[in-house]
Each structure stands twice: as structure tokens, then as C-alpha cells.
Amino acid sequence: MTGEGVAPRPEVWGVLNVTPDSFSDGGRYLDPAAALAQGRALVAAGASVIDVGGESTRPGAEPVAPEVERARVLPVVAALAAEGIRVSIDTMNAETAAAAVEAGAAIVNDVSGALADPAMLATVAALPCDYMLMHWRGPSAVWDQVSDYAWAPRDVADELRARLAAAQEAGIAVDRLWVDPGLGFAKRAEHNWQLLAHLDELRALGARVLVGTSRKRFLGALLPDGAPVEERDLLTAVLSALVADRVDALRVHDVAASARALAVQRSLAAAGPAAASAIVALEGAYSAAAPASAAPHTGDRITLSGLRAFAHHGVFDHERRDGQEFVIDVVAHLDLRGAAANDELAATVHYGELAEQVVAAVETDPVDLIETVAERVAAVVLAHAAVWQTTVTVHKPQAPITVPFSDVSVTIVRGRP
Numbered sequence: 001m002t003g004e005g006v007a008p009r010p011e012v013w014g015v016l017n018v019t020p021d022s023f024s025d026g027g028r029y030l031d032p033a034a035a036l037a038q039g040r041a042l043v044a045a046g047a048s049v050i051d052v053g054g055e056s057t058r059p060g061a062e063p064v065a066p067e068v069e070r071a072r073v074l075p076v077v078a079a080l081a082a083e084g085i086r087v088s089i090d091t092m093n094a095e096t097a098a099a100a101v102e103a104g105a106a107i108v109n110d111v112s113g114a115l116a117d118p119a120m121l122a123t124v125a126a127l128p129c130d131y132m133l134m135h136w137r138g139p140s141a142v143w144d145q146v147s148d149y150a151w152a153p154r155d156v157a158d159e160l161r162a163r164l165a166a167a168q169e170a171g172i173a174v175d176r177l178w179v180d181p182g183l184g185f186a187k188r189a190e191h192n193w194q195l196l197a198h199l200d201e202l203r204a205l206g207a208r209v210l211v212g213t214s215r216k217r218f219l220g221a222l223l224p225d226g227a228p229v230e231e232r233d234l235l236t237a238v239l240s241a242l243v244a245d246r247v248d249a250l251r252v253h254d255v256a257a258s259a260r261a262l263a264v265q266r267s268l269a270a271a272g273p274a275a276a277s278a279i280v281a282l283e284g285a286y287s288a289a290a291p292a293s294a295a296p297h298t299g300d301r302i303t304l305s306g307l308r309a310f311a312h313h314g315v316f317d318h319e320r321r322d323g324q325e326f327v328i329d330v331v332a333h334l335d336l337r338g339a340a341a342n343d344e345l346a347a348t349v350h351y352g353e354l355a356e357q358v359v360a361a362v363e364t365d366p367v368d369l370i371e372t373v374a375e376r377v378a379a380v381v382l383a384h385a386a387v388w389q390t391t392v393t394v395h396k397p398q399a400p401i402t403v404p405f406s407d408v409s410v411t412i413v414r415g416r417p
């Protein structure tokens with residue numbers, strides 16, 4: 001029905017909580033027949049995997065005895081798998097994982113990243129299944145004490161890298177592994193947004209990437225107070241489309257909405273060259289440096305995202321004294337046809353060297369403003385003769401702003417005079 005390799009990327013995984021108390025669908029699918037019907041409906045709406053869970057991870061939820069968890073999920077896993085549906089079991093318990101795979105599950109989705117049950121990695125290593133390591137810093141009772149990050153995208157990637165290494169050491173090959181930033185799990189809204197904006201950090205880990213944005217509280221914060229949780233489905237679907245090109249799978253409750261949003265995203269992406277020339281035309285309108293006519297190469301560019309530098313810029317004494325992290329994105333526009341035709345590094349810009357030059361320019365003499373830092377970076381990029389235009393964004397995620405915020409940045413576009 002939904003064999004591996006058939007599903008378009010990203011896949012949509014449908015959530016099926018067989019619990020009395022999950023925060024958005026608790027109690028609806030405790031009856032196996034109702035769960036099976038919902039699983040079928042999610043597949044019909046476009047899910048390639050059904051993620052079956054028997055224990056709520058909602059803050060304040062009571063832990064569930066493994067026997068109770070298994071009694072809830074195993075009949076549903078078996079019934080779905082018997083229909084040829086690809087099933088994931090959402091569990092932190094190794095015995096439940098093993099029993100679910102025995103019943104036909106193809107994936108173990110462990111929100112604890114193998115930190116809750118010491119037997120999990122060895123168990124999964126011996127099972128014929130994929131394994132999802134979600135970023136986790138402990139149960140919801142401790143989230144208040146463990147929700148601080150220097151820069152969430154980097155910290156989460158570093159912590160997941162360690163979990164991936166542990167999984168591989170236990171004998172789980174990387175082609176069986178998935179990672180997930182664990183949105184909402186010991187993360188404040190700003191951390192969730194930063195993680196979504198910097199998914200490349202997770203992609204660089206080498207495992208497949210899934211994100212679970214669905215119906216989470218940080219989306220509810222964008223809706224009027226008291227809005228029903230289902231109203232978050234539209235926001236989830238928008239996010240599904242926005243991150244589609246950087247993830248392998250999306251875990252959602254309203255599969256139809258995300259599947260439709262992805263259809264829109266795919267149609268737009270398929271119109272790539274047209275979309276690219278529209279962007280070039282827009283950029284041309286903004287930059288005197290753009291060639292008068294949109295030549296075929298004017299969309300060519302090299303992009304460096306999320307470069308990190310530690311520096312002492314800022315107007316406050318403590319910023320000058322203690323320093324903080326700055327994150328820089330650079331787009332360098334240059335004609336890449338010659339480099340591609342001759343496969344020749346000398347005909348383009350060496351991105352590793354450019355990255356080092358940008359970081360070095362940020363890490364020198366402290367100044368007050370990130371505007372000044374951005375100008376400095378633009379000058380470094382334009383020092384490469386082949387570059388005719390650059391877009392530089394300097395983020396200051398730990399800026400001294402007294403209200404909750406996710407990021408502040410300055411973007412400039414500079415070209416040759």
C-alpha cells in the first residue's frame with residue numbers, strides 16, 4: 001500500500017495516539033477499531049507512515065506502565081501492518097519497541113533519543129527496523145530547568161550527533177537512523193523557530209530528518225487566545241510547505257492539510273527556472289549592481305548559512321566585555337558557468353576560504369552595530385572579483401532584548417559600484 005521509496009519527499013507521517021490524554025487527540029482512538037479506521041483515513045489522505053503512540057508526552061501527563069502501553073498499541077500496530085500500512089511505534093520503552101516490531105512496525109520513534117531506557121539501543125540494533133532519535137533533555141517535569149540553549153540549532157545538533165554516535169556504536173547503521181529536533185520538548189517558542197530556520201544543521205548530521213510541528217503550543221501562540229487546537233492545523237500545513245525542501249518527513253495530525261500544502265510547494269518548486277528568474281528580476285530592481293537584463297547566469301550564487309563567530313560587538317559594556325555569538329548568512333552572486341564547464345575551483349570562490357574570511361572579519365575590532373558588521377562582511381565577499389553582488393545577514397540571537405524573542409538580524413544587499 002505504501003512501500004518504502006514510493007512516497008514523495010518529504011513523507012507525511014500521520015499521528016495516531018492511542019491514549020486517553022494526549023493533548024490534542026487524547027481518548028479518541030483508544031478503541032482499536034476506531035484507531036484502525038483513523039489510520040486508514042490518514043493513509044487515504046496521504047500519509048506514508050502511521051506513528052502509533054500509547055503514552056502521552058504532554059507536560060503533566062502520567063507515565064504509563066509498559067504493559068498498559070503495549071495493550072493499547074499492539075492490536076493497532078498489528079491491524080495496520082496487516083493491511084500493508086507502514087507503521088512507526090512511538091515509544092521510549094525497549095520491550096514495547098521489540099513487541100511492536102514483532103507485530104509489524106517498521107520504525108521505532110523514540111522521543112527520548114534512547115536516553116529513557118538503557119536497553120533501547122541494543123534492542124533496536126537487533127530488530128529489522130528504522131530508528132528515530134529525537135532530541136530530548138528529560139521528561140516534562142524537568143523542562144523548566146533544562147530549556148536553556150546558547151544557540152539552539154547548534155546545541156541540538158551537537159547533542160543529536162552524540163546520540164547518533166551512540167546508536168552507531170551499538171550497531172545501528174546510519175541508513176536506519178533518523179533525527180528529530182524535538183520541537184516543544186524542553187524548548188521555548190524562540191528555540192522552535194530557530195531550529196526550523198536552521199534545519200541545515202540537522203541535515204549535516206547525515207541521518208534522515210523528521211520534524212514534528214503539528215498542533216504544538218508555539219503555533220497556538222500565533223492564534224487568538226482560546227482558539228481550539230485544530231486551528232493550529234492550518235499553521236502546521238504552512239510550516240510543512242516552508243520546510244519541505246529541508247526535511248525527509250513531517251509528523252502531523254491533519255495529514256490532508258499538510259499533503260495539500262506540499263502539493264503547492266512541489267508545484268512551485270517544479271517551476272524552478274521561472275521562479276528563479278522572477279527572483280532575479282526582483283533583486284535587479286533592488287540593486288543598481290544587477291546587470292540590466294536578466295542574463296541566464298544572474299541567479300547563480302553560492303550560499304553560506306549559519307556561519308558562527310564569537311565577537312564583542314554591541315553598545316552595552318557587558319557585550320564588549322563578555323562577547324557573544326553572531327550568526328552570519330552570506331549569498332555571493334557570481335557567474336558559475338565557467339567553473340561548472342571546466343570543473344575548476346579557480347573559476348569560482350572557494351567556499352571554505354570565504355567562510356573563514358567572513359568569520360575572521362566578524363571576530364575583529366568590536367563595533368556598536370551589526371549594520372557595521374554586515375558592511376564589513378559584504379566588503380570581504382566583494383573582494384572576490386568574480387562576485388557581482390552579495391546579500392549578507394548578521395543575526396544576533398543573544399542580543400540584549402528584554403522581551404522574549406527568537407532572533408534579531410540585519411540584512412544588506414551590496415554590489416559593485
Ligand code: PMM
Nearest residue numbers: 022023057109111134180182183212
Ligand atoms: N511529538 C510528540 C510525540 N511524539 N515524536 C517525534 N519523533 N517528534 C515529535 O515532535 C513528537 C513525537 C508530541 O505530540 P503529540 O502528543 O501530538 O503526539
